[in-house]
Amino acid sequence: MKNITIKSLRDKQNNNDDSAETFFKKPKNEIKELEKKLPKPKRVNAISKTILSVLFVLIVGGIGGITIDRFALPYLLFKYPGLNQYEFLKKVNEGTTVWEVIKEIKISPDEAVTEAIKKVSPSVVEVMEFSSEESSSFYKGSGIILTNDGYIITSIDNITPKEINSEDEKRNIIKIKLKNEKVYETELIKVNLPTGLAIIKIEENNLPVIALSDSENLKLGETIIVIDSAVVTDIVSKFIDDYSLKTTAEEGKLVLQKRIKTVNSLKNTFDGAPVLNTKGEIIGISQSGNLFIPTNEVKDFIDSVMEENL
Numbered sequence: 001m002k003n004i005t006i007k008s009l010r011d012k013q014n015n016n017d018d019s020a021e022t023f024f025k026k027p028k029n030e031i032k033e034l035e036k037k038l039p040k041p042k043r044v045n046a047i048s049k050t051i052l053s054v055l056f057v058l059i060v061g062g063i064g065g066i067t068i069d070r071f072a073l074p075y076l077l078f079k080y081p082g083l084n085q086y087e088f089l090k091k092v093n094e095g096t097t098v099w100e101v102i103k104e105i106k107i108s109p110d111e112a113v114t115e116a117i118k119k120v121s122p123s124v125v126e127v128m129e130f131s132s133e134e135s136s137s138f139y140k141g142s143g144i145i146l147t148n149d150g151y152i153i154t155s156i157d158n159i160t161p162k163e164i165n166s167e168d169e170k171r172n173i174i175k176i177k178l179k180n181e182k183v184y185e186t187e188l189i190k191v192n193l194p195t196g197l198a199i200i201k202i203e204e205n206n207l208p209v210i211a212l213s214d215s216e217n218l219k220l221g222e223t224i225i226v227i228d229s230a231v232v233t234d235i236v237s238k239f240i241d242d243y244s245l246k247t248t249a250e251e252g253k254l255v256l257q258k259r260i261k262t263v264n265s266l267k268n269t270f271d272g273a274p275v276l277n278t279k280g281e282i283i284g285i286s287q288s289g290n291l292f293i294p295t296n297e298v299k300d301f302i303d304s305v306m307e308e309n310l
Contacts, residue, residue, distance in 0.1 A: 113233060116225055116280035122208035124227050124274060126177040127158040142228045142273035143176065143200070144282065146302060148209050150184075150202040151309075152176060153302065154272035155287065156191055159198050176202050189309065192301040194257060195293055197272075197285065199305050210274075212302075213281035215294035218260065225276040226286050228269060234262040240291070258297050265290040 127140040143154030159174050176184045184202035191198040222236045238261035268288050275284035275292045284292040 112278040113223075113225055116276050116278055117227060117231055119280035120210050120227060120274055120276055120282060122179055123210040124179070125152060125154075126229060127154055127272065128175050128177050128183065130173045130175055137175075139229060139269060140174070141269055141271040142286075144212075144272070144274045144285070145207050145209055146199070147306075148205060148207045150204045150207060151189070151306070152186075152200050152202065153197055153285065153298070154200065155285075156193075156196050156198045157268070157288070158272050159186070159188060159200060174200075176200070178204075178207075190301075190305050192298075195298055195301060196287060197293070197298060197301065199302070210280075210282055212295040212299065213277075213283055215260075215283040215296045218277075218283060218294065223278055224262065224283070224292075225278070226266065226270055226273050226292075227276065228273040228286075232264070232266065232270075234264050234290075237261050237263045237290075258294060259287075259291045260284060260294055262290045262292065 123145045125143045125145060127143055128137050129140050130137040141155055141158040143152045143158070145152055174186050176186055178184070182204075184204060186200040186202055189199045189201050218236055218239075220236055220238070224234050224236060226232050226234065240257075240259040240261055242257055242259070266286060266289065270286045271288055273286040274282045275286055277283050282295060284294050285298060286292045
């Protein structure tokens with residue numbers, strides 16, 4: 001039997017401790033080496049986090065403050081005027097923000113017609129025919145002031161003088177009467193046979209003018225208004241493109257004429273009267289019967305006269 005002494009036990013224990021230490025050290029060393037080779041994760045600086053947090057709070061708080069100061073508080077002060085007694089709220093009301101409440105305004109058809117007539121009437125004139133002695137006169141038709149210095153468009157039939165007595169060649173005199181009751185002698189500037197219109201002039205300035213509007217957007221069934229010494233409303237019933245409407249041929253060529261037909265027929269006294277839509281825009285000039293000339297058909301004639309007389 002082998003003898004076991006205290007010395008031998010200690011030696012064995014020391015050997016076991018060395019082996020254990022060697023065993024456990026080896027893996028630790030390898031792990032440390034691997035850790036050195038791996039890329040180190042980036043660390044967010046604590047100060048940067050704090051700065052970003054503060055900026056976020058300031059931005060959100062600023063937007064909220066502006067919204068309340070510029071919109072919410074002014075609205076409350078507008079809605080509840082009694083809040084103005086508080087000094088700190090009163091200062092808000094003295095700022096530059098203006099709170100406007102938009103209300104929907106509905107206009108009835110009758111009101112629209114009334115407003116349209118009121119808008120255009122000052123630019124409508126009466127064409128009067130006086131006897132050569134000016135002892136009598138009668139109403140011929142209407143005209144529309146084109147420029148503030150006295151150019152007026154009307155029907156040819158309104159300005160053609162009639163003979164009173166063919167023997168002494170006395171003729172009637174055509175004059176214009178404005179809304180202010182003033183009467184003016186006229187000068188014939190130019191006629192346009194295809195349209196049956198004429199441009200005349202009176203010596204006056206600062207006259208009320210309503211520009212002719214685009215007639216392209218007229219629709220069947222649309223309500224129109226004709227202003228003469230009286231006022232009528234009617235409805236667009238038909239669009240006419242016809243060569244037969246032309247009274248004469250220019251240089252041997254017929255010109256296609258466009259007219260718009262209404263349901264009702266008007267008296268001759270409505271010749272030359274403005275035709276309006278319910279917006280108060282002039283979209284045509286009335287002719288005899290139930291036809292009117294759309295404004296787009298007469299703009300070339302008007303433009304040519306204006307260019308010649310500039």
